[in-house]
Amino acid sequence: MASISARRLSKELKEIMNEGCPVGITLLKAEDFVSWQFTIQVMGESLYKDEIFTLLFRFDRDYPISSPAVQFVTVDGKVSPVHPHVYSNGHICASILGSEWSPVLSVISVCVTLQSMLASCKKKERPADNDRYVRHAPDNPKKTQWHYDDDTV
């Protein structure tokens, strides 16, 4: 029997194929049930007009019980959005990827949440501790003990 994560991801993939992604989000790569990539773009007027970012999802066997590892891709000339919750190495500080993760959330719902996080941004800047964090950050953002202290952005 396929693992829960494979069954769940195949179902999510099928839904994406049938119904397509929400506006501004496109599936870039989903060749296995280990990692997927999406492009994400903020529609309408925003600080990120005409910018396209690449999101990387990494799933472990316990998905969706445990959250996926989600980050912006920063290799091959791709950059992460300049945003107070996004580090220059692509790591994202968002509670739904950590303590607020719920197994009923899906890959697409995470994309939409991050899209709206960008859309509501008032000022393009890096997190205050960006340099310090990036210097010591683990490869997998899930290994970081995030401390969420700002619900407004």
Added chain:
Amino acid sequence: MSDVEYSDDDYYDDEDMYDGTQDDADDDGMDMDNEDFQIDAGPKRKPYETEHESLSQAEVERLMRREIEQTRNILGTDESVAGLLLRHMSWNKERLIEQYMDNPSKLTDAAGITIPEPPSPASAAPVRSRSSRPSSKPLPHKRPSPSKKDEPFVCPICFDDAPGLETSGLDCNHQYCIGCWTAYLSSKIRDEGEHFIRCMAEGCSIVAPDCFVHASLLRDEPETWPRFKELLARHYVSCNPSLKFCPHPGCTNTVSCPGASSKSSLLSIVPTVSCGARGIPGQEKGPDSITVAREHKFCFGCPIDSDHRPVICNVAKMWMKKCADDSETANWIKSNTKECPKCNSTIEKNGGCNHMTCKKCKNEFCWVCMGPWSDHGTSWYSCNRYEEKAGIEARDAQSRSRASLERYLHYYNRWANHEQSAKLSLELYKKTEKKMEEMQITSSLTWIEVQFMKKAVEEADKCRETLKWTYAMAYYLCRGNHKELFEDNQRDLEHAVEELSELLEQPIESDTIPTLRQKVTDKTVYVSKRNEIVLDDTANGFLEGRWKWNVHVDGFDDPDPADLAF
């Protein structure tokens, strides 16, 4: 975004607040046990010992049940609700009752027992209605499963749609299949160590009651249930300042030590406690196990997991921190650097030439004799000028400026030496065991009669632990008669321990065994007495407020400026 920090200050501050108001007699289960303990105390407690009692997990659970039962009776709720409320309020019953009386639904909402009302009454979502005492009824399911009977149920998590799929949900009625619940609960309990587990639905605040956790784990993951129970007990223990979980790996015992539950008590006592267990549970008892299985001793007042008597927690922690920060650096500075004879900047010599020029003050001097380079004339690199006055003066100044470093290293090296000896004691135990066997063969002594060797090793080990910490204490003690007396006691103990250790290392010859036995036995008794004197006197000194420090120690008066070290 910042690192998550926590200090044990919070833990104590909280409890200090209640110190005055807490009525132990009727709310605290620990109290009874104290009385029992006092009756059984038997021989009089020594001044350096602290009353404590070991509790098994089952006993802790009994205390929890008692508190839940009392709360349940006062609030008129069922057991599960009372338990969740207590956990939500960190087992602070007074505050719980106060807040519950004030606004029960606000509290049950926050504790994840009831569903908060939607902010606007116009909102369409049909949330089940609540009475003013929402918790008086156990988890009524007012709505049937949201999926209509004619549509097959599809688990929103694993998308399993097999007919007859078993589902369950909490009071909020978010339904998921049993398999997903089990996986979710197990992951929360095992991976995150969480006992307050909310519904899987996004943003749903309802917490799974114990009976739900139990029922969900029962079939496929029964082994996770004990882990959950342990988490509950640990949480209870961590909320109660007079309880502490045994820090030894694999041990599930708890120690109750009400005498050391406040921060102020730690200024005059060193609450070394033991949970009574030995060794690592579950490990097979090999032939060595008697000697290897150490008692689970730890300090109730601080995170140091060994016996740091006679020195109190604050000073022990200061010393540990200093050692962690400074010792390596200080050693390195001592062996690799010198100070400029003129401006006292610390200089590392990284080239071969002895002609040094201070980067800071441009003073030129000789690395070997520390004298001015200008005096070196023709005999440059042989540097045979030891008698030269300028050189001697420079070396004097250097040694003065290094006095504090030397002072620290004096204490540190002795401290570290005893620690090292303690680490080697395992080997000594094994060696001694061999000797004991040898003795049984070469002499007429029986197994019982050779036990004196083992006793001696144990005693020496214990005394080294005491000695080690006396160096931390002496480093911070301010000069004066009291310190001198302290160091006299320390010297007597150290001398005696060294003599005993030497006896233990002696080769065994069959004709000297009886005298050796006599000597070792006598010395062991003497050493144990000296150890007691050090511990007794130091503990009494704390109770009498006799000890004065040469640095600021939290909770003590600031030292006289004249007594300040460094």
